[in-house]
Amino acid sequence: MSRLAIVLARLALFLALIGAWEVLPRLGILNARLLPPLSDVLSMLLQLVGRANVQEAMMVTAAEVVVAFVIAVPLGALIGVAVAESEYFGEIFKPMLFYVFSVPKSIFLPVFILVLGIGFHQKVAYAVFSTLFIVIMSATAAVESVKPEHVLVARSYGATRRQILFRVYVPSMVPILLETLRIAMIFNFTAVMIAEMYASRTGIGHLIANWGENFQMRQLFAGVILLSMVAIFFNETIRWMETKCSSWRT
Amino acid sequence: MQQLADVTPGRVGAAGASVEVAGVSHVYEGRDGRVPALEDITLTVGAGRFTVIVGPSGCGKTSLLMMMAGLRRQTSGTILCAGRPILDPDPQRVGVVFQEASLFPWQTAMENVEFPLALRHVPAAERHRRSASMLNLVGLDGFGGRYPHELSGGMKQRVSIARGLVQDPPVLLMDEPFAALDEQTRMTMGHELLRIWSQTSKTVVFITHSLTEAVYLADEVLVMSARPGRIIDRIEVDLPRPRTYEMMATDRFGRLRERIWQQIRKPD
Numbered sequence: 001m002s003r004l005a006i007v008l009a010r011l012a013l014f015l016a017l018i019g020a021w022e023v024l025p026r027l028g029i030l031n032a033r034l035l036p037p038l039s040d041v042l043s044m045l046l047q048l049v050g051r052a053n054v055q056e057a058m059m060v061t062a063a064e065v066v067v068a069f070v071i072a073v074p075l076g077a078l079i080g081v082a083v084a085e086s087e088y089f090g091e092i093f094k095p096m097l098f099y100v101f102s103v104p105k106s107i108f109l110p111v112f113i114l115v116l117g118i119g120f121h122q123k124v125a126y127a128v129f130s131t132l133f134i135v136i137m138s139a140t141a142a143v144e145s146v147k148p149e150h151v152l153v154a155r156s157y158g159a160t161r162r163q164i165l166f167r168v169y170v171p172s173m174v175p176i177l178l179e180t181l182r183i184a185m186i187f188n189f190t191a192v193m194i195a196e197m198y199a200s201r202t203g204i205g206h207l208i209a210n211w212g213e214n215f216q217m218r219q220l221f222a223g224v225i226l227l228s229m230v231a232i233f234f235n236e237t238i239r240w241m242e243t244k245c246s247s248w249r250t
Numbered sequence: 251m252q253q254l255a256d257v258t259p260g261r262v263g264a265a266g267a268s269v270e271v272a273g274v275s276h277v278y279e280g281r282d283g284r285v286p287a288l289e290d291i292t293l294t295v296g297a298g299r300f301t302v303i304v305g306p307s308g309c310g311k312t313s314l315l316m317m318m319a320g321l322r323r324q325t326s327g328t329i330l331c332a333g334r335p336i337l338d339p340d341p342q343r344v345g346v347v348f349q350e351a352s353l354f355p356w357q358t359a360m361e362n363v364e365f366p367l368a369l370r371h372v373p374a375a376e377r378h379r380r381s382a383s384m385l386n387l388v389g390l391d392g393f394g395g396r397y398p399h400e401l402s403g404g405m406k407q408r409v410s411i412a413r414g415l416v417q418d419p420p421v422l423l424m425d426e427p428f429a430a431l432d433e434q435t436r437m438t439m440g441h442e443l444l445r446i447w448s449q450t451s452k453t454v455v456f457i458t459h460s461l462t463e464a465v466y467l468a469d470e471v472l473v474m475s476a477r478p479g480r481i482i483d484r485i486e487v488d489l490p491r492p493r494t495y496e497m498m499a500t501d502r503f504g505r506l507r508e509r510i511w512q513q514i515r516k517p518d
Contacts (some may be wrong), residue, residue, distance in 0.1 A: 147351065149348060149349070149351050149352045150352065150354060152321065152348065152352075153346075153348060153352050153354075153365075154365075154369075155321055155339055156319050156320075156321055156339050156341070156344075156346040156348075157341045157365065157369055157417075158338075158340070158341045158366075158369060158370075159365040163369055167365075167368075167369070168354075171354070171356045172356075174356075195353070207403050210343050
């Protein structure tokens with residue numbers, strides 16, 4: 001199939017879904033009380049974005065997501081590199097990290113609430129906890145992706161430790177680290193949402209949970225669209241950066 | 251294969267220096283105690299000579315080369331290059347050419363060649379001048395902007411050779427550089443290497459598994475035994491230079507090859 005045909009087919013699929021969302025509830029084939037027509041949802045979205053309480057909730061959620069991300073990614077990367085590079089750390093921490101990695105983090109949410117309450121700190125702490133392990137695992141993989149031959153080449157030309165770090169390790173690791181950012185954000189965003197929906201006084205997740213409980217389906221779907229767009233935008237930005245350095249991959 | 255650019259003839263750079271290996275042994279700590287890997291290796295590679303080391307897998311020939319490059323430390327014995335001991339990597343004295351995967355995929359051919367210079371903070375203009383002249387020497391004019399994944403296996407090894415020579419070291423160490431190439435490319439690369447060698451007069455120590463390659467390239471072939479590696483034979487290859495592909499069909503070539511084979515297959 002040609003490139004154009006694929007693009008057209010994707011566009012057709014997208015339009016078909018949108019069309020179905022609009023038409024099926026209007027025709028009564030789907031229950032409009034459960035799935036309001038898309039145009040209703042979009043006009044609600046425009047209204048919501050103008051409301052002060054929604055704007056405030058968005059700011060709170062954004063702050064939680066950003067703070068957690070900024071803590072979890074460097075911290076996880078640092079631990080990951082230490083575990084991969086130091087035989088000592090690796091031997092001691094690896095098994096435990098792998099065990100904890102496999103456990104769903106959401107089951108610890110009640111503990112976070114009991115210890116930290118249901119405010120900003122708890123959301124951030126829980127999101128960091130949820131994101132940290134995937135970052136550690138990815139950073140470990142990134143270090144292991146550095147080819148020993150390349151380090152040997154650098155050493156044979158007299159590279160210092162610092163030069164080996166910045167001229168061999170960093171460029172070797174960039175493709176995997178970018179992917180790590182992307183996946184970390186998915187985990188991070190999910191964690192903040194779960195925490196907000198479970199117990200919170202504000203935040204978009206809290207509003208969505210409320211709308212759901214009150215059967216306000218237009219608001220609920222408007223929130224879903226809003227968050228989806230934010231998440232897709234972030235994800236695609238990083239993916240675009242990944243393709244920029246795809247020629248590095250071997 | 252793409253047409254490679256014409257090469258400027260004439261001598262390039264500083265001439266070779268001798269490498270002297272005296273009583274080098276190496277023992278490493280294995281699971282079952284101390285394992286002797288190299289035993290009392292003594293050899294001299296004269297300035298500008300082309301020496302090939304062959305031997306069974308695991309005989310320690312790569313270890314020996316790594317020691318000559320200062321990348322690994324022997325347990326005992328000394329290695330002199332240009333009259334001074336090699337203790338650490340010294341790219342001014344020794345250039346190393348590794349197997350195929352050694353180019354950095356995130357750098358262009360030119361940037362790869364310039365890497366040793368960039369480590370020493372050589373100004374960009376000087377780096378470009380030297381990498382361009384090295385790419386010309388190895389027949390890659392016009393390919394400097396390509397990334398490794400855009401080059402054939404043979405071209406990648408040309409880039410590796412250019413990188414090894416860019417600081418104009420008197421000695422070039424080559425660790426099975428053509429092992430990953432197909433037979434035809436391998437022959438072409440061997441021929442090209444001899445041309446580059448005759449133009450630069452470097453001292454070359456070359457490791458290979460291929461006996462044909464060994465005889466075709468070498469002034470002298472050193473045969474190593476299975477572990478612990480020892481030098482069990484030295485064969486002077488008295489075929490005239492420049493070497494031609496036709497020589498491979500001669501009796502003389504066959505006898506030399508046969509003699510090396512007899513040594514390698516000999517049980518200890």
